[in-house]
Amino acid sequence: MAGRARRAAELDAADELAAVRERFVLDDVVYLDGNSLGALPAHVPGRVEDVVRRQWGELRIRSWDESGWWSAPERIGDRIAPLVGAAAGRIVVGDSTSVNVFKALVAAVRMAGEDRDEILVDASTFPTDGYIAASAARLTGRTLRPVAPAEVPDALSGRTAAVLLNHVDYRTGRLHDLPSLTAAVRAAGAVSVWDLCHSAGALPVGLDEHGVDLAVGCTYKYLNGGPGSPAYLYVRGGLQDRFDSPLPGWNSHAEPFGMRSVFEPAEGAPRGRVGTPDILSMLALEAALDVWDGVRIEAVRAKSLALTDFFLECVAQYAAPGRVETVTPRAHAERGSQIALRCPDAGDVMRRLVARGVVGDFRQPDVLRFGFTPLYVGFADAERAARVLAEVLAEG
Numbered sequence: 001m002a003g004r005a006r007r008a009a010e011l012d013a014a015d016e017l018a019a020v021r022e023r024f025v026l027d028d029v030v031y032l033d034g035n036s037l038g039a040l041p042a043h044v045p046g047r048v049e050d051v052v053r054r055q056w057g058e059l060r061i062r063s064w065d066e067s068g069w070w071s072a073p074e075r076i077g078d079r080i081a082p083l084v085g086a087a088a089g090r091i092v093v094g095d096s097t098s099v100n101v102f103k104a105l106v107a108a109v110r111m112a113g114e115d116r117d118e119i120l121v122d123a124s125t126f127p128t129d130g131y132i133a134a135s136a137a138r139l140t141g142r143t144l145r146p147v148a149p150a151e152v153p154d155a156l157s158g159r160t161a162a163v164l165l166n167h168v169d170y171r172t173g174r175l176h177d178l179p180s181l182t183a184a185v186r187a188a189g190a191v192s193v194w195d196l197c198h199s200a201g202a203l204p205v206g207l208d209e210h211g212v213d214l215a216v217g218c219t220y221k222y223l224n225g226g227p228g229s230p231a232y233l234y235v236r237g238g239l240q241d242r243f244d245s246p247l248p249g250w251n252s253h254a255e256p257f258g259m260r261s262v263f264e265p266a267e268g269a270p271r272g273r274v275g276t277p278d279i280l281s282m283l284a285l286e287a288a289l290d291v292w293d294g295v296r297i298e299a300v301r302a303k304s305l306a307l308t309d310f311f312l313e314c315v316a317q318y319a320a321p322g323r324v325e326t327v328t329p330r331a332h333a334e335r336g337s338q339i340a341l342r343c344p345d346a347g348d349v350m351r352r353l354v355a356r357g358v359v360g361d362f363r364q365p366d367v368l369r370f371g372f373t374p375l376y377v378g379f380a381d382a383e384r385a386a387r388v389l390a391e392v393l394a395e396g
């Protein structure tokens, strides 16, 4: 064990992102749950206080213009854009991921045309995407077909309207092949919709480069926007004019203050808006994005893979053989930024881990999930988590 702890210290000393940890409020807990709720950036409370006391308290209604409230959804979308490989003007921030899945999927079906009667959905999807896809299928008169992501190329046909996939599986941590799946969907004449909740801020996504049609994601995981912070919607440049939202609101109107009785969609990213943005959460997110100043997403990815490799190595060395099974793929090309381990008593093991200062989470039915946020998790954290896990497993 001393050897691994020494190695962890060496890796931390050589880590180009080590100092970024200082930008967050952390304690002596090993926090491996940033894939559920990212940690608080230290400067956010002060910025939110200014928004509440000065912008709201003193400027009141003037803040829609003077404090930039009205333009926040697109301005913050442009801050997220480089992290997911999108050009400026393609992302709008607002609403929840669930609502954006609905907007994107119905718009995708409308773009695909009347003759295409099937929607494919990731069979292992995070539940909300599956529920929304089922409702979108009912509303648009299409059939919903759950398919494992790897089987999507074989399932595509002239009937396929849209395909909704998760970039990283929330339970297993498996990274799906976005470039090749997107290309296959395109070649079949269908429209791709990707859920980036578990990849944005953890690895390069390359939305523009790979020709993704539509994408959505949350901002409270690896983007550290805070509990319930608004989600975002990406629409590929060439499709923005064809984006026909199923939730047209006054904020997505070409002339919101014209108060017209007939809807006329705005151009560009604002077309993805619905109603009044949630300014307090949105501006907390905007402040939180400052932690990315000077951080390269490629460096984040390299550290994420090194951390998860090191954690797996420590678990293999410390835990009794066969006590846990690794669910997350070993191949880097198939791994997101979390490690999922399976054991029959996972719920109980996670409760005891949390009690000893190692916070991950339990996912039904038997998965221990450890999320590695490279901005604030270090190699010593990974070593300590594996050591405490082995102790807990040995008792159980």
Ligand SMILES: Cc1ncc(COP(=O)(O)O)c(C=O)c1O
Binding pocket: 096, 097, 098, 099, 126, 128, 129, 166, 170, 195, 197, 198, 218, 231
């Ligand atoms: C892949 C994925 N999609 C969607 C969601 C959640 O959607 P919402 O932000 O609407 O709660 C989550 C996590 O909560 C998720 O992991």
Ligand SMILES: Nc1c(O)cccc1C(=O)C[C@H](N)C(=O)O
Binding pocket: 035, 036, 037, 170, 197, 228
């Ligand atoms: N969004 C969450 C929430 O409001 C409460 C608790 C957890 C969450 C999550 O984000 C769960 C997460 N998407 C998951 O991958 O399991």
